[in-house]
Amino acid sequence: MPVTLKDIAEKLNISITTVSKALKDYPDVSKKTKRLVKETASLLNYKPNSFAVNLRTKESKTIGLIIPEIVHHFFSSVINGIINQAEKKGYLVIILQSNESYELEKKQIDLLLAKRVDGILISLANESTDYSHLNEILNQNVPLVMFDKIAKLVNCSKVIINDRQAAAIATQHLIDIGCKHIAHFRGPLLPQNSIDRFLGYKKTLLDNNLKYDSSLVYISDDMSFENGKTNISKMLSEHEHVDGIFINTDLVAVGAIAELNNRGIKVPEDIAIVGFSNWFMSSVISPKLTTINQPGFDMGKQSFKLLYKEIKASKKNNPLVPKTVVLDTDLIIRETTSSTR
């Protein structure tokens, strides 16, 4: 058991109150007693009980983070950015994983609220369409910041990229290198970022007077390596002329490339590919993947910074004005769209 004030009091044969006052430098305790108490506390390795401290300050100095998936290059980069920044400000981070499940996400928010965290950071599960659990956080006046996978309708601060614009840049790049029949492997139907990337793809085709054909849009349900392989097989059996694919996320793109390699279809000569996220793996597979760089570490850092400001404002009972931070992305051109095609 940790050393308590009582242990120090017993050792010195004085009252617990005197020990407590001595440690807090109250003026009605003699210098000699203070010195004695502090030396004993140090000797016994006494540490103030942080729960008791919390009860006084009403701060837990702990925040909660809920993400859909941990074993994922992008999200682990975000976590890295968050805990780095949090540590600088003396905050600890409790991490929970929703596994893309709405039910789990809801339960985890309850857990964090019961734990009285000072604020919550969240990237939504694909399944989440009802937002009452998020509004519950705001109703309790607990600061909330959403990042990457957000709900537009929830009135809180957000850190995002411009998914529509990034998708437009990716699609325009395929058009610029000469692709005329461009397919899209999109994410699931619900997440906002999956919708926005699809809309960016569609609009760019139309802006360039290319036909938009909905049968060229394939869904990757669980955004997996396998999805990439099966989508390629399906696409090849249904369409002959596809010469470029914009793929919602790198892992699916890597699966697609593996399947094209297996079938002896040349990338980029026969089919050019652009991915999304700039996972490290994209730079070492063969051929190397052209992709949109999504700034995971920075997104984590900015999300914590926003949350921290809101925690401070909320402590002073200042009104919160939700803010949306949009981070820059870049197109990283590599071999899957090389100009030699």
Added chain:
Amino acid sequence: MPVTLKDIAEKLNISITTVSKALKDYPDVSKKTKRLVKETASLLNYKPNSFAVNLRTKESKTIGLIIPEIVHHFFSSVINGIINQAEKKGYLVIILQSNESYELEKKQIDLLLAKRVDGILISLANESTDYSHLNEILNQNVPLVMFDKIAKLVNCSKVIINDRQAAAIATQHLIDIGCKHIAHFRGPLLPQNSIDRFLGYKKTLLDNNLKYDSSLVYISDDMSFENGKTNISKMLSEHEHVDGIFINTDLVAVGAIAELNNRGIKVPEDIAIVGFSNWFMSSVISPKLTTINQPGFDMGKQSFKLLYKEIKASKKNNPLVPKTVVLDTDLIIRETTSSTR
């Protein structure tokens, strides 16, 4: 601000003590008052203050986890295993990253102890050679479990793999497919797992009557992709006859393969390679990497299970008997050691 007992008391015009007693079903409060209080608490969405609860039960239901690196396939799998298991038992996990720094690791342990976590899980930073900060955890009777990168001399429970045996299996496989001049890219000098893998490599050479040549052992200081490339360049300039390499970790092996591909040196025909960890990437690069499968998710799960048992035992003041769990590994044979060489 969250709803407090005071809010309920004011609303009903009764004392805070009565509210508190009513919620706890004390016999000296009337049934009517209890019902009224409970209904009001539910209406106002009152949640008991977890800090106050903690003060009573002396349990935070929170554990701390310190790992060297988050953006790392193996460690993110371990985290996944830990938080999955912890959630099942109602525990939350605070995650900190030591960045392989001893100083940071020490500071983080202090933070977690001050936070009064119920237990700590740790995989050591490469720099950690002094263990007083770990013994400090034990001195405070806080349960501690180390995993993967452990300190043999610290008397706590551990979850590990048999690194020496796994390295022996990897090296033996290279010998079995006909390699005679086998190099080793090892990890830094201090971590126990890096030492053990090296010893497994060395012993296997000697057991097979092959010469051990220390100049064939190259260090990967930061275990990076770049390390793999530079080690290959250095090795090729110093040795002509190397026909196999056992590499301490997959990321370095992937860098090595990239450099060999660049130079037109054929893998496995000219040089065969075995990695370590079975990172997902290993199965999609070209050629696909033969490697030792390290069970990250299971290691996380087993580590939490051990910690949980110790937390329960410590609550009952039962003596702790440190236990070491050794998990199985397998050799996954792929193209970098294919038998066609």
